[in-house]
Amino acid sequence: MNNKYNLFKRILELSKSKNWDEARKEWAVVEITEAQADDPGSCCCGKHPIKEMIQIFNQKTRNEVIVGNCCIKRFFDINDYDKVFKALKENRINSFMIEDCFKKEVINPWEYGFALNVWRKKKVSKKQFLNFEKIKHKILNFYKKISMGGEK
Structure with a gap:
């Protein structure tokens, strides 16, 4: 499976809406950080390592995930x-x-x-x-x- 599909699948699992265009509107950015060189992050799409991490929060389900700088572009x-x-x-x-x-x-x-x-x-x-x-x-x-x- 590709990372784009994994992102959509994971976000829909954690969202109230099961339609991508609606589900992505449920999410807001909480933190924008850069991982330490010795402790790289992982995106919820499965990509690892990622250096630039964005923590997003679902306002309806109260779920939180980390996405990378490529996946965040699918939201905002x-x-x-x-x-x-x-x-x-x-x-x-x-x-x-x-x-x-x-x-x-x-x-x-x-x-x-x-x-x-x-x-x-x-x-x-x-x-x-x-x-x-x-x-x-x-x-x-x-x-x-x-x-x-x-x-x-």
């Missing part, structure tokens, strides 16, 4: 997750990460507004730079916490 916008992994590799953040962390209450409303206002600016004051670095650190730690051995 392709570019957002590619951008997250690219930003993590470069120790940067992007607007998707800022928005995601605000929705998950990792950053507060002031930090959210400030980060969105400053993240693409080329010239900022020293105070703005220091504030942005604190927010950036919070966001990067949120995405990296599992791969660094932290708790959820």
Whole structure:
């Protein structure tokens, strides 16, 4: 069996709906992390090893699974997750990460507004730079916490 079939089969088993187009709407992203080199992850489709892992949660059945960066594209916008992994590799953040962390209450409303206002600016004051670095650190730690051995 191919991995695409395995993904569909596994997700349908864990979903309330038994129709793929409906079932995939039941799922939401919980965590986006990168596996440690000595402890690679596995996708629910059966692919192993995977380096880039996305934990998704079914809002109707309360099930959770890990999918890789290829399988996540079957659920949501392709570019957002590619951008997250690219930003993590470069120790940067992007607007998707800022928005995601605000929705998950990792950053507060002031930090959210400030980060969105400053993240693409080329010239900022020293105070703005220091504030942005604190927010950036919070966001990067949120995405990296599992791969660094932290708790959820």
